[in-house]
Amino acid sequence: MTTPEESPAPAAEQHAGTVAALAEAIRAVGKSGADDQSAPAPRADGPSADAQRRAALDAVAEVLAAGGAPAQLAPAAVAELGEGAAELLREDPWAVLALPGVRPEHADGFARGLLGAEAGPGDPRRAQALVAWLLEQAALRGHSAQELGEVSEALRAQHVPDPAGALQAVLVDGRVMPFQEELPMPPGSHDEDEEPPVRTLLALERLALAEESLGEGLVRLLSTFTPGEDAEEPSGEAAAEPSDEAADGPSGEAAAESPAEAAAESPAEAVAEPAAPAVPVQPGPAAWEAAAAAAPSRSAQELVRTAAGSGLVLHTGGEAARAEPAALLHAAAGLGLRVWAATWTGQGRDSLxxxxxxxxxxxxxxxxxxxxxxxSGAELPRAVDGTLPLDVLVVLDAPLLDVETAATLLEALADGTRLVLSGDPGGLWSAGPGRFFADLLAARACPAVASRTPDFGPIGELVSGIGIGELQPVDAPDKEVVILTAKDGGEAVHRAVQLLTDSIPRALSIPSEQTVLITPGHAGPAGTRALNAAAKAKLNPGPGRFGGFDPGDRVVHSPALGVNLPARVLDGDAAGLHLELADGGRLTLSPQQAGKLRHGWAVTAHQAVGRRWPAAIVVLPEDAAGQLTRQWVYAAFGRAERHLSVVHAAGPALAQAVAERPAAARTTRLRSVLTDQ
Structure with a gap:
């Protein structure tokens, strides 16, 4: 076996060899992907289904034990690999890499336990599992694709003797899809016949198809949009006596009858079609212009005018700029259109x-x-074809959309729907893969409206400066911004908890439950675990009698990637742990779900996105330097409404991050997909 240290050829030559080996596979697979060979498992209902599941769990537990893996992985194995997981793991022990938390060294040990000496580093099954695992890990870091050379080098680091052969086998198998993208010509190139450089990207099938679907959906909205037309002025008697079929609308044309009016006039029809509101007449330019003129600010007027003439509009701005999508909602609804707005959180919904x-x-x-x-669709029932019956959809917090969620959103929109995507481009991107909103802005595929409404007060001034790479002191006469230094993580925790429990409630009358602690990560001397332990000891000490939690504990429930629900523990019983959500309502978590719950006095900036608190305490420990970017600082500082405290132990790393590191790079394909389409 050849190790990285004993590599017989320079990396550039090996990369070139990998590209050559993949050329045939790329031509064969192209962009169409492999056919899905998997068939859905047969359905079983009632007691037999429970018996089959128990049998599957027992069989998997037996195989896991034979390979030296913990039996606790059995439920995850059945959920991920299906009821045939036991047989699959016997045939391919490295399939265990698909389970959460399993790393290559764990899979290698499991394979040796099952196969003995046959489990070598060059086993094709190992290489194929490693490629999928590497791309899944990249997706967790936000990448929807990876450059071929990076994947090849990562395989070599895992001691795969033939990365090119491994990659080719994976492509033929259909687990991964290859793509070639043209790169910009190098500066100073004037030869028109010179071929532009290309790069080869590899993507998991689900992410590749999501970006292709997303591109198609965006093009569909742009190509099917038709603006309304102004009604012709009636003349003679027709002008004096409007017909019974039409009432004067905002622009003089026939105004659409609202669903409520239709129900009142024709109850039988309303009962027959409860989920199909009448399609309104599209207002013309004059009606839109009148609505724009009534908007409360110049930026709001520009947004209304732009939405009047395009099926896809991007809107950028900070917290104060959210008033502009609100003005567009008001204007569109006033024109009789079927309009809806979607926010990332319940708090965002209420504030809008x-x-x-x-x-x-x-x-x-x-x-x-x-x-x-x-x-459930109770508020907005779907049309017969499954699409949302809307003329205008405004989506706020759009940078938080990963490519799969964005593709789902586009698929739900009918032809001709206006889609307005609004968000702060300086904030954090999605927790899932892709940079949908940023890629759309960069592609310039549709009109974009940049708000001129500044965020207010010292906090707004500080955050706005960070957005352009400047970390400058601001005047804060009422202690809106306070910076405290700490020599290390331990002192940072002490100061932060003192602010949370004493200083801010006493000096600013903001109670502890309306203040949040924000830090870059979960681990470390001043990560969320350390901060939450200290906050609990001060604010709600207890034995943790419900799986580590006590009534009154602040917690964060994360049912899916990028979804974080602040809550408070009420109590627990045999049914599970009972929570009161910050956005309203109550929730009961099973013991298994409660095992993934975290305390919530302290959260990461990613857990805090989409929400704001009256006061925020941002803790920057000395080990935070590698995690800080301008984007992270902008998002964390912007969570505060009235007061921001920064407990600072990171030294010059904070200013360097704001000035020199805008954001962690992400490899995506959406811009090239839009170019191709």
Whole structure:
């Protein structure tokens, strides 16, 4: 076996060899992907289904034990690999890499336990599992694709003797899809016949198909959008006596009858079609211009005018700029259009609703994105074809959309729907793979409206400066911004908890439950674990009698990647742990779900996105330097509404991050997909 240290050829030559070996596979596979050879498992209902599951779990536990793996992995194995997981693991022990938390060294040990001396580093099954695992790990870091050379080098680091052969086998198998992208010509190149450089990217099938679907959906909205037309002025008697079929709308044309009016006039029809509101007449330019002129600010007027003429619009701005999508909602609803807005969190939904004028026709037409896509549909029933019956959809917090969620959103929109994506480009990107909003901005595929409304007060001034790479002191006469230094993580924790429990409640009358601690990571001397332990000891000490939690504990429930629900523990019993959610409502977690719960006095910036608190305490320990970027600092500092305290032990790393590290790079394909389409 050839190790990286004994590599017989330079890395550049090996990379070139890998590209050559993959050329045939790339031509064969292209961009169409492999056919899905998997068949759905047969359905079994009632007691037999339970018996089959128990049998599958027992069989998997037996195989895991034979390979020296913990039996606790059995439920995850059945969930990920299906009821045939035991047989699959016997045939391919490295398939265990697909389970959460399993690393290559664990899989190698498991394979040796099952196969003995036959489990070598060059086993094709090992290489194929490693490629999928590497791309999954890249997806957790936000990449929707990886350059071929990076994957090849990572395989070599795992002592795979033939990375090129391994990659080719994976492509033929259909687990991974290859793509070639043209790169910009190098500066100073003037030869028109010179071929542009290309790079080869590898992507997991699900992510590749999501970006292709996303590109198709965006192009579909742009190509099917048709703006309304102004009604012709009637003449003679027709002008004096409007017909019974039409009532004067905002622009003089026929105004659409609302669903409520239709139900009142024709109850039989309303009962027959409860989920199909009438399609309104599209207002023309004059009606939109009148609505824009009534908007409360120049930026809001520009957004309304831009939305009038395009099926896809991007809107950028900070917290204060959220008033502009609210103005667009009000205007579109006033024009009789079927309009809806989606936010990332319940708090975002409520704050957007508060920005609507009193009595706005858009009231009640705001929900969370999860409710819109995956809810019961009680507020917004789907059309017969499964699409959302909307003329205008405004999505706030759009940078938080990963490519798979964005593709699901686009698939739910009917042809001709106006989609307005609004968000702060300086904030954190999605927890899942991709940089959907940033790629759309960079591609310039549709109109973009940049808000000119600044964020208010010292906190807004500080955050705005960070957004352009400047960390400058600001005047804070009422202690809106306070910077404290600490020599190490231990002192940072002490100071932060003192602020949370004493200084901020006493000096600013902001109670502890309205203040959040934000830090870069979970581990370390001042990570969320250390901060939460200290905050609990001070604010809600107890034995943790419900799986480590006590009534009154602040917690964060994360049911899915990028979804974080702040809550408070009520109590626990045989049914599970009972929570009161910060956004309203109650939730009971099973013991298994409660095992993944975290305390919530302290959170990471990624857990805090989409929300704001009256006060925020940002803790920057001395080991945070490698995690800090301008994007992270901007997002963390921007979580504060009235007061921001920064407990600073990171030295010059903070200023360097703001000035020199805008964001961690992500490899994605959406821009090239849009170019191709």
């Amino acid at each position: 609703a508060a920005l609507l004028p009193a009595g706005s026709p858009a009231a009640g037409r705001i929900g969370t994105l999860a409710e819109l896509l995956y809810g």
